[in-house]
Amino acid sequence: MTKLNLKNLSLVFLMAILTMASTKAQEKLSKPPISTPWAEKVNPVAPHQEYPRPQMSRENWVNLNGQWDFAIVSKGSSSPTIYDGKITVPFPIESQLSGVGRSVGSEHELWYAKEISLKSSQRRGKVYLHFGAVDWEAEVFVNGKSVGIHHGGFDPFYFEINEALVKGEKQEVKVRVWDPSDDGPQPRGKQIKNPHGIWYTPVTGIWQTVWMETVPESHIAHIKNTPDYDNGTISVLPTVKGASGNTKVKVVALADGKEVASQEGSIGNVIDLKIPSPKHWSPDSPFLYDLEVSLMSGNKVIDKVKSYAALRKISMGYDANGVKRMLLNDKFVFQYGPLDQGWWPDGLYTAPNEEALVFDIIKTQEMGFNMIRKHVKVEPARWYYHCDKMGMLVWQDMPNGDHGNEWEMRPGIIGKGTDRDRSAASEAIFKKEWKAIIDANYNFPSIVVWVPFNEAWGQFKTKEITEWTQDYDPSRLVNSASGGNFEMEGAKITGDIIDLHNYPAATMPDPGIYGKDNVIVLGEFGGLGLPVYGHTWQDKDNWGYQSFKDKEALANRYGEFMKTLENLITAGLSAAVYTQTTDVEVETNGLMTYDRKIIKFDESWLKAAHRNLYSVQVKMQ
Template sequence: MKKQVLLCCLLATVMGANAQWKPVGDKIKTKWAEQINPAAVLPEYPRPAMERAEWKNLNGEWAYAIREKGGVEPAAFDGTILVPFAVESSLSGVQKTVGEKNELWYKRTFTVPASWKGKQVMLNFGAVDWKTDVFVNDILIGSHQGGFTPFSFDVTPYLVNKGEQKLVVRVWDPTEKGFQPIGKQTSRPEGIWYTAVTGIWQTVWLEPVAVNHVTAIKAIPDVDKELVDVTVSAAKCCAADYVEVAILDGGKQIATAKGVAGKALRLAVKSPKLWSPENPVLYDMKVSLFSNGKKIDEVSSYTAMRKISTKRDANGIMRMQLNNKDYFQYGPLDQGWWPDGLYTAPTDEALLYDIKKTKDWGFNMIRKHVKVEPARWYYHCDKEGILVWQDMPSGDHGNRWEPHVYNGGTDKNRSDESIANYYQEWKEIMDLCISHPSVVMWVPFNEAWGQFKTEEVIAWTKKYDPSRLVNPASGGNHRACGDVLDLHNYPGPNMFLFDAVRVNVLGEYGGIGLPLEGHLWQQGKNWGYVQFKNSDEVTAEYVKFANELKDMVKRGFSAAVYTQTTDVEGEVNGLMTYDRKVIKINEKAVREANQSVIRMLE
């Protein structure tokens, strides 16, 4: 009888917690919003490229408060927020604006599992936008500045002996009032600019580690030499410590190497199976850390054998190559926004859905536009097989843009603080993506938005990762550096400049609009670069543009990016609606058109 009462109490508690949270607002939502369980929000391990067996998810309902900037922890909080959805989103259960004059406070408690005794406890954040201060048991333990990348703190010294631990997070985000990268965010959304995002927007979790433990893995393949260079970073290592890396194919170990942390280990992968969108072969990887001959840490990872490069073809045109073969890259501009979660997909299934649809439509590439995704998104791209161009989120705007000439427009005269922050956040973004085979191109600037010291930034980017291509300024201002000349033209494709030294690509075109009643973010003010009345008209225009593009492939284009994957807020030029409930094109016809363009370089 006591067991039944206890069970009923537990069920009532869970049901009460579930009833407390609900999406707010009257905006459209995806089907996945209905699948969210507040007690198990985004339960998947958030870092597949460096996974540990033990961990504890801290997503769920936290207390929140919005207070004037510069104050202390509130005595009372305003209510509950569902982490990790930004406070402005419907799925947060709050949907309130913070603004540059206020700070967002979070509070919750957690317990450390008894089985973790003797271990260091790491507190990990997937991403928080923008400036974050973290308190454990009323002690400020650390801060992080950056809205798109993960960071961690060792909270062990600040834990009390038993019971619940208090965790408080303070966030300040000035959005476009600051100099930091913001991408498409604004305090006044309209047109191509979207709702601001503030606070925690990726998974928060705990994991136990040894004092000496693996902190990062960098794996860079060399297809020509049949090698992978793997650099393992580790915390608090001493002279007796070493790392061991093993590569496995189907569970069978095919290569292994040992060495000290921080030094590249070279592993031979004989007769490698090459990764491509058509055959996305991944090799499992085990990374272990030993101290005095004893294994004290082990993480699971993976790698792939893939090469991205450029080479002149028989006609003297510089082409992009994948695994030493000319390869036309074709994909959509992907903003990565959600009507219910804003920056955050409601579920992992939703995160994967857009990638799968992109492949269904016959594309082989995605341009991730002025946004960075959670680590699981890049893992899905690796596993599904799709190439990724990774943009740096833009910020500190104010340049003159001249996209139709060489060396036109102006570079922004940014402050030293703004420049230092750019490099810090860009480096962290590159570190996040650097081992993912799907990521083949870095895009430091888009359409002159905050573009500064272009040649220096491109040289730094190329030096930091010489294994990938660098697209210096998608859509201009065009400078004679990097690997790519990237043109933008709307609505149809157009080649109005040509570079004989670098690869030529069409970084944006299209924007065919179709507003669909019942699937709109707002009434009125919906737009596309051109608008049509039904799916047949949109499909016909899309296929027409694809056929025009084929001639430009012959003349020199090596890639093209169609705008865009989904509608986003007031933009109705997606291949599907913002709520992902309606595909707006004839999928078979679009797939055939896309494949016919890609085959132009086979």
């Protein structure tokens, strides 16, 4: 054998070793050590078949979830002609349930491709291709023609595709995705390319439902539902596209299937529905009014969508000691819930199925919580829909990004930090997506608080962002910076709320100093850790703010916190958030394990302890 042949053989051998190593690494990534009970129930051909937009539903739609072709190519490459295999949409490519389990990174792009069928009857009008969420930059092609580019990993978007359609039923859809993860300034939540501690596995690509609908040339494009609790009215502002001069909008409100109010109005105007003997929405009685919104030409219905709304009010008032309190329907209701990250060991950002998506809300309610703080992530619309139906209050965070400013937390001290000096492009990305998130989720009555920033993570121009949010949506309270860098004028903090993070014990800011102008909340505390063998992301080196060896010790410590909270409520505390709903990757401080198979507390004991919090009497002015 010649030296050249030996050299070639060595190269072949080396390539084989590298390929095996790469394959093993991919297998390790694609098979997490634990999975939820719902993973085996996922149908990879047709996952998440529920209608994805319950606040504006139509009958004429097609679910495009399921098997797509995928390819990972160098950034800037042309559309691939050969694909790496199949991926199950809408699970992110890094997840087990995607069927792939590969990372992408900022130097590559992820391409999707799928052939869809479009019958002639489905082309009569405008054809819209919808995406629940794609992280982060998505360019959509239909039959080789780009129909649009969207930036934003947490807001829904759609494109009209009529001009790109070809003759016949068969149409080709491709999606190009680029996601820089923590290499870019964009909102990303807790994703990081090297996950550790409180930072988790990246999520790239399509992670919510893809679907298609056909609408008339003149159609309802959007509706904005605003409750007026004091006057017993529901205001509906429809946005109509392609309307002719003689069209109008009719809105009907129904209670338990029976019409209770009806009103017509002209295009572009608010339509007010006066509700007789109104029923109000609260955690104890989450009553929803169904809405039917019709675009009319004379007596003919051109387009019709179904929606719903609730009469509820979130506001502030003073107690007998002059401390500002958070009110629901003009009454003090102590709001208590877990910090909810919304991560899954098998689906990452995407719950395995609808049953799994609802499970966390159900368990949170069964444990006696009345609120959830959705932490630096935005869920699919159906998650909020179930919160609306179940009466679960929601605080909605803006996903963070563009870190770099400093922050520190000391026991009992308001979070100290600095504003981030972000570039103009970075600021524009944040503002655009924050507005899109508010627009997309405005109609959900369960959302009562907006949280633009968390712990100074990428926080910038706090006063400007907070006041813009207050002006844009005056129907909710704004928590400017949960545990973060507060901007103050005297003792008055920008926004409605002053929010302290303290681990592990429960405490609060001095109500004599801060409670005159702002509602006082404990935005994060607890973090009590209990790793459960066989249900952890890794066998050792798991993490919690304070770890315990058994459930009894864990419950005893939690019980101490509940007694403290009762005293804090009397002193002026309006709400508290316990960290957290589930374990997440190496964090083991959840009420449940990451796989949702073990609840670490006795649920009836928790519910009784929490009931005592809601029973604390607070006298109002």
